[in-house]
Amino acid sequence: MVMPEKKITxxxxxxxxxxxxxAIKAGADAVYFGVxxxxxxxxxxxxxxxxxxxxxxxxxxDQGCESYLALNSIxxxxxxxxxxxxxxxxxxxxxxxxIATDIAAIVSSREFGLPVHISTQANISNVQAVRFYAQFAExxxxxxxxxxxxxxxxxxxxERQQIKSPSGKLVATELFIHGAMCxxxxxxxxxxxxxxxxxxxxxxxxxxxxxRYRVVDEESGEELIVDNRFIMSPKDLxxxxxxxxxxxAGVRVLKIEGRGRTADYVFHTTRxxxxxxxxxxxxxxxxxxxxxxxxxxxxxxxxGFWFGGYYLGAKLGEWSxxxxxxxxxxxxxxxxxxxxxxxxxVAQIVLENRGLSVxxxxxxxxxxxxxEERIITSLFVSEQPAxxxxxxxxxxxxxxxxxxxxxxxxxxxxxxxxxx
Numbered sequence: 001m002v003m004p005e006k007k008i009t010x011x012x013x014x015x016x017x018x019x020x021x022x023a024i025k026a027g028a029d030a031v032y033f034g035v036x037x038x039x040x041x042x043x044x045x046x047x048x049x050x051x052x053x054x055x056x057x058x059x060x061x062d063q064g065c066e067s068y069l070a071l072n073s074i075x076x077x078x079x080x081x082x083x084x085x086x087x088x089x090x091x092x093x094x095x096x097x098x099i100a101t102d103i104a105a106i107v108s109s110r111e112f113g114l115p116v117h118i119s120t121q122a123n124i125s126n127v128q129a130v131r132f133y134a135q136f137a138e139x140x141x142x143x144x145x146x147x148x149x150x151x152x153x154x155x156x157x158x159e160r161q162q163i164k165s166p167s168g169k170l171v172a173t174e175l176f177i178h179g180a181m182c183x184x185x186x187x188x189x190x191x192x193x194x195x196x197x198x199x200x201x202x203x204x205x206x207x208x209x210x211x212r213y214r215v216v217d218e219e220s221g222e223e224l225i226v227d228n229r230f231i232m233s234p235k236d237l238x239x240x241x242x243x244x245x246x247x248x249a250g251v252r253v254l255k256i257e258g259r260g261r262t263a264d265y266v267f268h269t270t271r272x273x274x275x276x277x278x279x280x281x282x283x284x285x286x287x288x289x290x291x292x293x294x295x296x297x298x299x300x301x302x303x304g305f306w307f308g309g310y311y312l313g314a315k316l317g318e319w320s321x322x323x324x325x326x327x328x329x330x331x332x333x334x335x336x337x338x339x340x341x342x343x344x345x346v347a348q349i350v351l352e353n354r355g356l357s358v359x360x361x362x363x364x365x366x367x368x369x370x371x372e373e374r375i376i377t378s379l380f381v382s383e384q385p386a387x388x389x390x391x392x393x394x395x396x397x398x399x400x401x402x403x404x405x406x407x408x409x410x411x412x413x414x415x416x417x418x419x420x
Contacts, residue, residue: 007252008029008247008252008253008254008277008281009029009030009066009252009253009254010027010028010029010030010254010256010270010273010274010277011028011029011030011031011032011068011174011253011254011255011256012026012028012030012031012032012256012266012269012270013031013032013033013179013256013257013258013259013261013266014031014032014033014056014259014266015033015034015047015258015259015260015261016262016263016367017367017368018262018263018365018366018367018369018370018371019259019261019262019263019265019266019370020033020056020059020060020370021059021263021366021367021368021369021370021371022263022264022266022267022270022365022370022371023065023266023267023270023370024059024060024063024065024370025267025370025371026266026267026268026270026271026274026370026371027270027271027274027275028065028270028274029065029066030060030065030066030067030068030096030253031060031065031066031067031068032068032069032070032099032255032259033048033056033067033068033069033070033259034047034048034069034070034071034259035047035048035049035050035052035053035069035086035089036049036050036082036086037073038071038073038075038079038082038083038086038105050085050086050089053069053089053090053092053093053095054089054092054093056093057093057094057095058093061094066096066097067094067095067096068095068096068097068098068099068117069086069090069095069097069098069099070099070119070259071083071086071087071098071099071100071105071109072099072100072101072102072105072119072121073101073102074101074102075102075104075105080104083104083105083108084108084112087108087109087112087114088112090112090114091112091113091114095114096115097114097115097116097117097138097139098114098115098116098117099116099117099118099119099141100116100117100118100119101118101119101121101122106118106136106137107136110136110166115137115138115166115167116136116137116138117137117138117139117140117141117174118133118136118137118139118140118141119141120141120142120143120144120176122140122141123143124140124141124142124143125142125143125145125146125150126154127153127154127157127158127161127163130154130157130158130163130171130173131161131163133171134163134164134165134171135166136166137165137166137171138165138166138167138169138171138172139165139171139172139173139174139252139253140171140172140173140174141173141174141175141176141253141255142154142173142174142175142251144175144176144181144237144309144310145310146310146311147310147311147312147313148245148246148249148311148312148313151173151175151246151249151250151251151311152248152249152250154173154250155173155249155250155251156250158170158171158173158250159250172252172253173250173251173252173253174251174252174253174254174255175246175251175253175254175255175311176237176255176256176257177237177239177240177243177246177254177255177256177273178236178237178238178239178240178256178257178258178269178273178297179236179237179256179257179258179261179269180236180237180257180258180303181234181235181236181237181306181309181317182234183233183234183317211233211323212323233303233319233320233323234303234306234317234318234319234320235302235303235304235305235306235317235318235319235320236302236303236304236305236306237257237305237306237309238294238297238302238305238306238307239254239307239308239309239311240272240273240276240290240293240294240297241290241294241307241308242307242308242311242312243273243276243277243280243285244280244285245311246311247277247280247281254273254277256269256270256273258301261300261301262301262365263365263370263371264300264331264363264365264371264373265300265301266371267370267371268296268297268299268300269297269300271296272293272296272297273293275289275293276289276290276293298326298327298328299327299328299329300327300329301325301327302325302326302327303320303322303324303325303326304318304320304321304322304326306318327415328414328415329412329413329414329415330412330413330414330415331363331410331411331412332353332354332410332411332413333352333353333408333409333410333411334349334351334352334353334354334356334362334409334410334411335349335350335351335352335353335408335409336349336350336352336405336406336407336408336409337349337350337364337366337403337404337405337406337407337408337409338350338405339405340399340402340403340404340405342402345398345399345400346396346397346398346399347364347396347397347398347399347403348394348395348396349395349396349397349409350395351389351390351391351392351393351395352391353391354391354411355388355389355390355391355393356376356379356388356389356395356411357376357387357388357389358376358377358378358379358387358388359375359376360375360376360411360412361373361374361375361376361411361412361413362374362376362409362410362411362412363409363410363412364399364403364407364408364409364410365407365408365410366403366404366406366407366408367404368404369401369402369403369404369407372399372401372403373412374399376397377398378397378398379395379396379397380395380396380397381393381394381395382394383396
């Protein structure tokens with residue numbers, strides 16, 4: 001059955017210029033990003049600078065994509081001036097919305113005339129909280145611990161009670177659909193602060209929860225037997241197989257986690273969920289398509305997948321069982337683009353790290369290029385046809401999309417079968 005036509009916004013992360021371009025290219029309706037240090041991923045990636053705001057917004061606007069500024073960390077008195085500077089620049093640049101939790105950031109954003117989206121750190125779990133935040137905000141990210149019936153009930157109450165935002169429109173709800181899950185409630189964790197003096201609520205989490213732990217009785221010295229020593233590291237959320245249920249529950253903004261992730265992650269997750277949303281709305285969403293999207297999502301960074309998460313009624317998380325990524329595909333640096341010839345559509349590559357062969361799959365990543373992936377069907381070494389090229393060769397390949405000088409080139413290969 002074809003779903004009723006509804007405006008569904010796919011919101012993707014941008015922690016770098018490469019990821020920003022990749023998100024737009026893959027079909028994001030909006031991107032979210034941080035500048036300076038007042039955001040929840042300030043320590044996970046090099047944040048954009050204040051001077052970058054105008055270009056970020058311009059790039060998004062040119063491609064029909066909205067731009068949301070994450071200003072969602074706790075703000076202290078000595079940072080109010082910086083916060084106001086950021087908001088002034090955001091308003092001048094034309095940012096579409098500010099994602100905030102701290103009431104100072106929420107109120108100040110409104111004073112600068114900027115629409116507000118309430119961050120997941122607010123842990124909105126009931127319609128009374130929605131009614132309170134509606135005096136400030138257009139969109140609210142609901143708590144990740146809610147179930148689908150609870151989410152549907154909140155959206156139904158918004159409609160029934162006609163809970164409106166400052167713009168006069170009904171409040172919209174947003175949910176995370178893919179990416180890292182935190183063992184704490186809606187990400188409000190003090191473990192990193194207690195153990196490492198680096199607060200997660202200030203964007204500085206060092207992720208001690210992702211390590212192995214043993215549970216030992218201090219009096220007897222006996223160890224509690226657990227089947228998984230990664231007892232505080234949940235698998236990543238994956239809702240690609242339940243997008244129809246989220247839309248049916250009334251959610252209007254679907255958000256991918258990952259401002260600390262690379263451009264390939266952003267591209268593949270955005271593309272998969274773009275296709276899934278479009279498929280639901282066309283009425284051809286199927287098990288076969290879901291399986292293909294899961295395969296694509298598995299290729300990039302993940303800690304294993306928790307399909308459905310709390311949304312489907314689970315009481316506790318599924319634990320990762322390993323440290324770091326379980327991606328099925330690995331990137332190995334090859335070199336960089338030395339030149340691109342537009343008319344013949346040929347790219348010249350400097351192979352700095354290793355060789356390249358016909359049949360290999362490569363990825364090109366750059367600040368403007370974003371992410372491009374191709375299988376090598378032919379190559380030239382010193383302008384002569386060849387099957388292989390070795391490190392240091394002058395290599396050219398056909399490339400049907402413009403890439404730029406200094407873009408980085410990677411070899412993509414199966415993670416489990418790779419030998420260096």
